[in-house]
Amino acid sequence: MMKTIAQNDFYVIAVDPAKNRAYLTLIGYWKSRSDVPKYIDDWRKATRELSRGFTVLSDTTRMKAPPQDVVQVHTEAQKVLMANGLSKVAELVGSDVIAKMAIDRFSRESGMYKGTFDNWREADDWLDKKEPR
Secondary structure, rough: OOOOEOOOEEEEEEEEOOEEEEEEEEEEEOOOOOOOOOHHHHHHHHHHHHOOOOOOEEEEEEEEOOOOOOOOHHHHHHHHHHHOOOOOEEOOOOOOOHHHHHHHHHHHHHOEEEEEEEOHHHHHHHHHHOOOO
16 A cells, blocks of 8 residues: 655655555755755655565656756666665656756766656556566
C-alpha cells in the first residue's frame, strides 16, 4: 500500500513497501536549498520504510532546471539513497532539455544506476525486472 512521506509545493515522496519502491515527483523551480529544507530528511524517512535493493520511480516532467546549490541537494539525496540500499532508478523526463541535462548530471555525480523513460508504464516495468546491472 502506498504511503506518502512528504508532499509540498516542490516535491512529493511516497513509498510502497510491498513493491520496495519509492516514488518521487519533482515540481517547478527550486530557487535555492532553502525552498526544500527537509528534502534530505524526507528521503531518510522514506528509506526507513524500504529494504536494501529498493527502487525509485522519479517523475521529473514538471521540474525546471535548478541552480547550483539545488544541484548539490539532489546529489546529496542520491548519495543518501545509495547508502541505504538503492538498486536502480527509473526517471520520467519531459521536454525541458536543460532540466534533463541537470538530472543526468546528478546521476553521474552520485554514481546512481538509472534508466530514462517518457512514460510511467515502461519505467515501472523496467524497475520490476530483476536483471543484473
